[in-house]
Amino acid sequence: MVTRFSLGLFLSACGLVLPAAAQAPPQGLHFPTNEELRHTRSMAQPRLSPDGRSVLLTVTDSTADGARSHLWLVDIKQNTARQLTFTPAGEKRGENNGQWMPDGDSILFLAHRGEHTQLYRLSMEGGEARAYDLKITPTVDTSKLPDAIPPAKTDAAKPDTADKPEQIPLDVENYSPSPDGRWIAILAHDPETPGEKKAHDDKADAVWVDHDPHGSRLYLLDPESGKLTPVSVAPDVDSVAWARQSDRILAVARGMNNAGDLGPDASSWLVSTGDPDxxxxxxxxxxxxxxxIWSDDGKHLYFMAQSAADAPPGYSDLYSYSFDDSSIKNLTGGYSGSLAHQLPIQDDSRLLVPVQTGTRIGVLRLNPDSPADKQEPVKFDTATVTNLDTNDRRNGWVWLGSSSTQPMTLFYAEKLSRSAHALNAPTLMPAAWPQVQSQLVSWKNEGLTMEGLLYLPPEAANRKVPLIVDVHGGPTGAFEDAYYPLIEFLLGQGWAVFRTNPRGSTGYGAAFAAANKNDLGGADYRDIMSGVDTVLARYPLDTSRMALMGYSYGGEMAGFVEGKTTRFKAIVSGAPVIDQNSEYGTESGSWYDRWFYGKPWEHEADAWRQSPLSGVSHAKTPFLLLQGEADTTDPLGQSQEMYRALRQMGVPVDMVQYPRENHGPLANGIFGNPSPEPWHGFDGRQRIVKFFKTAFGE
Known part of the structure; x- marks a missing residue:
């Protein structure tokens, strides 16, 4: 019997998937419809049990089913899966962040049921999950301040005494059990007090920007007694890491009130469980x-931080810190790929580091005493590997793998050096779709070598087909060789899709990621167009029917393309940056942008040159803007500026706004991933297809 997870291997064995040629779908298979993309599910966070016999997994329902997440249990030996948690009627968020207690007798998870997000514990013996009743006496209550509005009323008949402190429930943001199970580290934001709630209800709700005294704090929970102990690390506490001996925690805190907009602001704190004060x-x-993470012997910390090379903020190296002499060593400096923003795992004396090399995401086996480029990559059967996990005994390994012909699959291996097998996790796709092998394309431009992924529809076997050029977000991002429902949907229209990784992309080293500094819309634009010329020369593509689309930085590049060339028949721009000056002043944080061109009022010419709005007087191509109204990354005003400018220039332009949508959630919905908004993704895809078909004369 062929499962959907092994369908790609079956088609390859039958000669139905050939990397160098487009072919008709096997009989009975069809590319997805727009409605079917509302029925895809996703999975994440596989967690191997302490005994190595089962896997805890988070599965998110499809958009059509509300996009709630639940916990599933996969039995490795029986290769069966069953749902563990169920969401009560009326609740919209589901259960998430499942983890094993170290003894394996129970699991923990977070769920918002009723008024608060709570930590739950579920016994593996069965029964109902039990919520921890976590309450504190708040340390912050703005309604008690001397100048609070409305002013506090006093009763002259009663003595002027302080109100009795009231215990208030916490909303848990994150948690981490200690390796011995003695403690659970809890991260929770300061709760709203009754006085603050009353003030809000009375509309005394003026916001003093960057002066909110509420923050996220760290607590230690005794899971047996339920006692909660505050830890004296000032907010905002962002993450924690336990020593294997369970006697110490590393807590990382961020500055309060948007301090990160002024520069890096993290601080690291060593907390003893015996003296949390x-x-x-x-x-x-x-x-x-x-x-x-901690080394097994507790003598080192392995941490990710900004690359030592000049690279965009968030481009990281892996470092080690020695408690013996307080020395720091860069373990990945000069690495030819990029770290994949997942923490490493210690495996004996070596580290398993998730990395991106070109269009592939995998794992590097690293000896802390040797340079990263001298290490050997771990071999996997899929191009993309994420969420690698093991237990303290390291008696098994699980991960999620995918490629252009392999939907995301849960894999298990006793040892990483041995062959893995796919586990029977819940099916993610609503149907078996034709699987088109991506084709790696490389080209050179202005001294650098680029890569991209080309997908050809079956029609390309008989005639030239239209080409959709897709630009990724970032710009410090990349397209990987993974499985994307949106690609399947576009191929089903009879269109080829070309995804490019121009300079500024990750996966090719720090120098490549930094090669677009102060040059947005310059050489990166020419990299993309050079790649277009390459695929046009090599593949059966119709030069008279080309379109371009992109989201975030891809939407920004779409704006640059609008003002620089008329080679495309239509351009779609999702959540773009259009004017670097206005975007810099209204986005949620500016530190990332500052690295590229500095403060715009000090570098006006650079900021304007790198604004798509600067080229709008040359615009002629029909343009479609898709924008979330609640976007804090690239705010609504950016799309509004482009819409007004193009409209006044007489360029055919449409703009669609999506209420409630922030930056990432709208992208997820359009790309065909589960979304709590039932119709926004469907609407976006429908408009894209209609827009392109009109431009192509179809």
């Missing part, structure tokens, strides 16, 4: 630290 600041760790 006196944490010690690790001043040697940089302010760009992102997260860490």
């Amino acid at each position: 006196h944490p010690r600041k690790l001043t040697q760790l940089p302010a760009t630290v992102e997260g860490a």
Whole structure:
């Protein structure tokens, strides 16, 4: 019997999937409809049980079913899966962040049921999950401030005494059990007090920007007694990492009230479980630290932080910190790929580091005493590997793997050096679709070698087909060789899709990621157009029917393309940057943009040159803008500026706004991933297809 997970291998064995040629879909298979993309599910966070016999997995329902997440249990030996948690009627969020207790007798998870997000514990013996009743006496209550509005009323008949402190429930943001199960580290935001709620209800709700005293704090929970102990690390606490001995925690905190907009602001604190009131600041760790793990012997920390090379903010290296002499060593400096923003796993004396090399995501087996480029990559059967996980005994390994012909699949291996097999996790796709092998395309432009992925529809076997050029977000991002429902949908229209990784992309080293500094819309634009020329020369593509689309930085590049060339019949821009000046002043954070061109009022010419709006007087191509109204990354005003400019220039332009949608969620919905908005993704895809078909004369 052929499952959907093994269908790609079956088609290859039958000669039905050939990497160098487009072929008709096997009989009975069809490319997805727009409605079918509302029925895809996703899975994440596989967690191997302490005994190595089962996997805890988060599965998110399809958009059509509400996009709630639930926990599933996969039995490795029986190769069966069953749903563990179920969402009560009326709740919209589901259950998430499932983890094993170290003894394996129970699991923990977060769920918002009723008024609060709580930590739940579910016994593997069965029964109902039990919520921890976590309450604190709030340390912050703005309604009690001397100048609070409305002013506090006093009763002259009663003595002027302080109100009795009230215990208030916490909303848990994240948690982490200690390796011995003695503690659970809890991260929770300061709760709203009754007085603050009353003020909000009375509309005394003026917001003093960047002066909110509420923050996320760290607590230690005794899981047996339910006792909650505050830890004296100042908010905002962002993440924690337990020592294997369970006696110490590394806590990483961020500055309050948008401090990161002024520069890196992380601080690292060493907390002893025996003395949580006196944490010690690790001043040697940089302010760009992102997260860490401990060595098994507790003598080192391995942490991710900003690359030592000049690279965009968030481009990281892996470092080690020695508690013996407080020294720091860069373990991945000069690595020819990029770190994949997942923390490493210690495996004996080596580290397993998730990395991106070109269009592939895998794992590097790294010896901390040797350079990264001298290490050997771990071999996997799929091009993209994420969420690698094991247990303390390291008696098994699980991960999620995919490629252009392999939907996301849960894999298991006893050892990483041995062959893996796919586990029977819940099916993610609503049907078996034709699987088109991506084709890796490389070309050179202005001294650099580029890569892209080309997907050809079956029609290309007989005639030249239209070409859709897709530009990724970032710009510090990349397209990987993975499975994308949106690609399947576009191929079903009879169109080829070309996804490019121009300079500025990850996966090719720090210098490549930095090669577009102060040059947005310059050489990166020419990289893309050079790639277009390459595929036009090599493949059966119709030069008279080309379109371009992109989201975020891809939407920004779409704006540059609008003002630089008329080679495309239509352009779609999702959540773009259009004017660097206005975007810099209204986005949620500006530190990332500042690296590229500095403060725009100090570098006006650079900021304007790198604004798509600067080229709008040359615009002629029909343009479609898709924009979330609640976008804080690239705010609504950016699309509004482009819409007005193109409209006044007489260029055919349409703009569609999506209420409630922020930056990432709208992209997820359009790309065919589960979304709590039932129709926005469907609407976006429908408009894209109609827009392109009109431009192509179809």
